[in-house]
Amino acid sequence: MRRVSGIGLLVAAGLLTACAQGTGDDDTSADASYDSEAELSGTLEVMGFGTEDDVAQNRLAEAEKALGDVEVDLVEGDLDIQQFLASVADGSPPDLVYAERNQIGTFASRGAVVPLADCLEGEGIDTGIFNEAALGQVTFDDEVYGVPEFNVVQIVQANQQLLDQAGVSVEDVNGADWDAVTAANKKLMKTDGGKLTVIGFDSKMPEFLPLWAKANGADLISEDGRTAQLDDPAVVEALEFAVGIYDDQGGFSKVKAFRDSADFFGEGNQFASGTLGAMPMEQWYVNVLNDVSPDAPMAFDTVRTREGDPIAWASGSAWAIPRGSDNPEAACRMARAMTQTDTWVAAAEKRIELREKEGGLFTGLLTGNVEADEVIEGMVEPSGDAKWDQAVEKTYEANGATFAMPANPAGEEFEAAWQDAVNRVLNGQQEPQEAMAQAQEEAQSALDEAWSEWDDK
Amino acid sequence: MGRQVRSRETRAALLFISPWIVGFLVFTAYPVIYTGYLSFTDYDVINDPAFVGFDNFKELLEDDKVALALRNTFIFAAMSVPAQLLVSLALALLLNWAGRASGFFRTAFFLPKMTPPVAIGVLFLLIFNGQSGLINGMLGTIGIDGPAWTTDPSWVKPGLVMMSLWTVGGSVIILLAALRNVPQELYDAARVDGAGFWRQTWSITIPMISGAMFFVFIVDTIAAFQSFSEAYTAFFGSGNTTYSNDAALFYAIYLFQQAFQFLHMGYASAMAWVLFVIIMIVTFIQIRVTQRFVYYEAETR
Known part of the structure; x- marks a missing residue:
């Protein structure tokens, strides 16, 4: 096995410090x-x-x-x-x-x-x-x-054909009703001799914990970026729900192994091959799907809070x-x-010209500038294919309902704390409650240390 | 005359290796010493280091993740070093036996070592995929339902150990060279005495190549303690994946995270020095314990 040698790291660190000498x-x-x-x-x-x-x-x-x-x-x-x-x-x-x-x-x-x-x-x-x-x-x-x-925002992306076969609709998997999602997942998933052949619903853990928590009314961190709220009961409940989706399909291991083997960016992607019912996913994936598998039987909706309102975690x-x-x-x-x-x-305007020349779709642009978003949304022409138009519409709807985590001085450590916790649960090492309690402690101590350094300045 | 010639030769020799000496001093010795200083500071890359005494080392002792990373690393080393040694010895014996064809097989066994470690990490995820990987596919044909190598904490390290055999080619070459040096007379004499293959291997081959085996043993141990790239790529990859598995959190990986992800350079420097001391102690013990078993040609016993 090759390795990063300790010496190598030392050298790298040393060189950085050598540079740091000249702080002026x-x-x-x-x-x-x-x-x-x-x-x-x-x-x-x-x-x-x-x-x-x-x-x-x-x-x-x-x-x-x-x-x-x-x-x-x-x-x-x-x-x-x-x-x-x-x-x-x-x-x-x-x-x-x-x-x-x-x-x-x-x-x-x-x-x-x-x-x-x-x-x-x-x-x-x-x-x-x-x-x-x-x-x-x-x-x-x-x-x-x-x-x-x-x-960048998420929308629910689903395979309409699988939804139809299971007798459910995209509204059952948009997150507005968690029991409905759980039930739909069980109907959508398929196994063959202990092997998973269709993933019903993918809750996209660990990365989307903040999304599910927010949908359940909880923020992982306080608005001023100083207090971690990782052990909030609503966060733990969100984690239990999202992990439960995997447990119902034979455990995260099976879902991950199956998902890892998929050709994510190619013609054989999970939607085109009919091996995934639905998942929340960033809007850029719509462009990928439209490019490599324009005939995939797609359906889209925004992710919903448990009150039924659109929600998206922006970056x-x-x-x-x-x-x-x-x-x-x-x-x-x-x-x-x-x-x-x-x-x-x-x-x-130039993008629209280009797409026309290529014979592709213009799916809009999310600019982070509300004024520009409004103008550009008006420039999107119906494509003649209802499902892609729906994708654009839902993307803009999600864009109007975003949240994000506030800036804080220990961003990386905070993220590591909650992601590690989710991973411990997914790997079967801890229960959600215990994992999030540990994460809370780790995150808060990192935040306290970083903020105290800032406040002392 | 002798002294003059010798000092002139010494000067020439020093002159010839001076590029290396300069490189060593500037790029290795100075940074190593500097991290010694940094390990007593709080340093975030951008603001000047602030002296904090032994705080980093105290924190290290209380850090659960340091303990976890050390445990992972020791377990991995304890499994991978013997595995590497045994497999490379077996392959070297086979090659030695292969006669003319050994040239081809020597190259064939060495080739995988040329794979970039990051590629090996990615390959690991493919080969050991619990649902459609090659390993579980093979296990399936003999009726075994293979484990989830890439997610189950108790199978992650065994998987990585098996994957580490991918690069066993280097040790094979070293051991094969040693095997070629064993005098044929010894085998002839043994055969006259009626010794079979196993007896010859045990009583002649192993003792005669013990020096090379010891070298491989030490080098593989140090490598195992510093193991990083494959596990990092497979379980902590920086790309778009947020999945990780702390069964694969090796010491070098945690050190890397502290230094380059969390920007705790002082703490990471302290960790690097602790690793250095641990490897030194382990190597010292290995040398002491194995001294009795290793035969060097120059020595008389």
Whole structure:
């Protein structure tokens, strides 16, 4: 077996610290003056943003227009957190960083990115146009640290043919009635000689615990991001429900093994091959299905709370200005230009043209900008195939009913605490109650430690 | 004359290995020493390290996950090291026996070692898939309902041990080279005395290659303690999967999480030093205990 040698890790850690020696306070981003009318110049180094698709390319072109003489230099590829933090520590950060929204709290609490109040005011960015949950994710200790963009939401995706055979409907698997979901799951699932051949319902554990908890009226963390609420009875109940779905199918092991063997992105995906009844899944999977198996007998609905209202757990990206950015004015201008309504609409128009040329579907864009979402939703034309139109409609409905976890300084540890707990239950090592109690303790102590460091600053 | 020549030769030798010395000092020695310092600090990559005395080490003692990771690592090492040694010895004996064809098989056995560890991790999930994997398929043909290798905590480590045999090729080559060095006269003499295959193996082969076996034993043990990539890929993969199984939480994996996921560099440095000390102690014990059994050609006994 190969291994990461202890020495290797030591070396990596040592090199990082060697870089950290030069931590200086030459913070140019502190005395920047933002003005939407100002002529900007210089270069703008952007870390974490890639131009893989047409929407990114076209928005970048729009932003470059707004930036005038500024030369944009992209460091492409997903953001490498260590690389980014080390570059801030040694005083040579990028001028603008593009990150997952749930990373912003970690960056802000460690002083790696700066508050954006001046930037927002100077460039005239109206935070009111952003999706509320998205803005909450980039707001740390009452200050905005990121300009949000994109929204990823879940909708229930189901196989209508299997639903019909089992005599149930998509409303039975949208989560509004947990007993109905449990019953439908039992009717949808099929086994053959102890082997699972059709997964009835996949509750998508461990990742969707926050979704099921919220559907049951509980948040995993308090609104100020300081208190873990993992042992809340409603959270435990949600976990019991979601795990019960697996237990009824012979246990999580069987479902996972079967799910792992599926061709998720190909023609033989679980819906096309008729081996999955229903699951909540992010909206981008609709595009995959439409591409590789346009004839799959799909049905869609939003995920529902137990009161029957639509609900979705949102995630997405954000722009932030690193401490020590050499060109914060241009960074702020770019963040504005990338996220303003006109840019999104222009990119959507180009996307529609492109899809028409390719003979594909335009399924809308969730931008994180409420104003842009409204305009673009109006641009979506009926496709002539009711099921895909339904997918778009339900996606937009879900987009209007999102929640997200607030920014906190121990994001990774908090996530690890609840995911580990769910995994212990799925692996049969602990009961839900006990697992969540342990998670609560671990999460709270991580939060307390991280917050006390922040409060001491 | 002798002294002058020798000092000139020494200087030339030092000059030739100086690139390595510089590299060692800058990229290995300095970082190792620096982590020694870091292990006494609270350090999050971005803010300056703050000295905290022995706090990290105290916390280590109380951390349940450190205990769990150590237990996992010891169990894995206790299973995988003997398994690797036995399988590589068996394969080497076979190869030694194969005569001319051994050249081909030597390459064939070594090839899997060239697989990137991350690919082995992914392969593990495929081969050991509880529902449609190769292993359970084979078990099924002889009427055994195979376990859930990738999710059942009590089967995760045995699965990883079996998977670790994938890269046994390196040890096979070393042992085969040692086998080739065993003098033929010894076997001839034994045959005259009427010794069969097993007797020859036990009384001649094993003692004569004990030095190489000891080397493989030590190196595999250290490797097992530092085991990371395959288990990390299969059970903690960073991609879109949130599933994990703490039966596969090896020490190096927990260390990695603390350092690069939670940004607790000081704590991770302390963990790295503890691992270093543990491996040193284990190796020391191995050397002491096996001393009696290992034969070196140069020694007279």
